[in-house]
Amino acid sequence: MHALPWLHPDRVASLQAALRDRILVIDGAMGTMIQRHGLDEADYRGERFASGYDSQRDTPAGGGRDLKGNNDLLLLTRPDLIAGIHTAYLEAGADLVETNTFNATAVSQADYGLEHLVRELNFEGARVARACCDAVAARDGRPRFVIGVLGPTSRTASISPDVNDPGFRNTSFDELRDTYRDAIEGLIEGGADALMVETIFDTLNAKAALYAIEEAFDARGGRLPVMISGTITDASGRTLSGQTAEAFYASVAHGRPLSVGLNCALGAKDLRAHVDTLATVADCHVSAHPNAGLPNAFGGYDETPEEMASVLREFAQSGLLNLVGGCCGTTPEHIRAIADAVAGVPPRRPHATQALAA
Structure with missing residues (x-):
């Protein structure tokens, strides 16, 4: 195979060696950090969308809707802010940063009338993260890696949103596959080192993403490492679509993942048993990036960096982890404490090592 400009075998080899x-260490929450900046509507719109029109694409944008809260859009209107958050996590000890593309799909951007931006958002998400990783790595000589994030979307392909019509679906496998394909192309072109299908509450959504990933790889004649992270939604120990951690792994293992893990919804203590299950059955690396505890009455998160790091150190000492970070409520302070807590603890040894990239 001829060298492909979007493949970087040296970075893949560095990632494999580091594992x-x-x-x-994966970074922490993006949304939590954005909220700290107290942005208003003008920040989200910037000059490009100030009039309700996309001045660069010569097309309507937003349809009169507020754009505040569309954190992915900040990649186009406040890339300096997103870069600052990435850099703060890298300087706190993160080895990998996740692109700010959690909602950069047509399904999710439809809420803002910005479906036409999917590929651009993902490209910019990877490009901004890549620049931050390269800048920090150049200072200290330690490689850093970009995870191209594919979020779950705001719809579910397996479950009806209408309790009175169980057969109804407000999205489809093909619709999800198509928008994921656009997102994947943008992430690859922007310089992602790996792709992560994350916060999976519906395995059918994840399968659409994995199918689109394989289509993109086949079309391009090469592969990037693929990471998969599900979400145990409550004390039932199951995803929203009804799977245990073990069943979830069995459903996605065909994607030849670099890692399978769990994130979001629960704090580290509540996630422990389910990570243990994955560590027992998975023949790839295992990741965990839980929330900073459970939300309080005001929707905030109270678990301190020291508390969270102490729990995750026990995960590591028990041989459960290859990658660890934080989700909702976590900050660079949490990531620094976690990085310190797991430093020197040997990684879990996968049952088998799979080929990661052609």
Whole structure:
């Protein structure tokens, strides 16, 4: 195979070597950090969308709707802010940063009338993260990696949103596959080192993403590492679509993942048993990036960096982890404490090592 400009075998080799050597640290929450900046509607619109029109695409944008809260859009209107958050996590000890593309799909951007931006948002998400990783790595000589994030979307392909019509669906496998394909192309072109299908509450949504990933790889004649992270939604120990951690792994293992893990919904203590299950059955690396505890009455998160790091250190010492980080409510302070807590603890040894990239 001829060298492909979007493939970087040296970075993939560095990632594989680092995973053999130590537990790698993923960054923390993006939304939590954005909220700290107290942005208003003008910040989200910037100059490009100030008039309700996309001045660069010569097309309507927003349809009169507020754009505040569309955190992915900040990649186009406040890339400096997103870059600052990435850099703060890298300087706190993160080895990998996730692109700010959690809702950069047509399904989710439809809420803002910005479906036409999917590929651009994903490209910019990877490009901004890549620049931050390269800048920090150039200063200290330690490689950093970009995870291209594919979020779950705001719809579910397996469950009806109408209790009175169980057969109804407000999205389809093909619709999800198509928008994921656009997102994937943008992430690859922007410089992602790996792709992560994350916060999976519906395995059928995830399968649409994995199908689109394989289509993109086949069309391009090469592969990037693929990471998969599900969400146990409550004390039932199951995803929203009804699977245990073990069943979830069995359903997605065909994607030849670099890692399978769990994130969001629960704090580390409540996630422990389910990560243990994955560590027992998975023949790939295992990741965990839980919330900073459960939300309080005001929707905030109270678990301190020290409390969270102490719990995750026990995960590591018990041989459960290859990658660890934080989700909702976590900050660079949490990531620094987690990085310190797992430093020197040997990584979990997968049952088998799978080929990650052609």
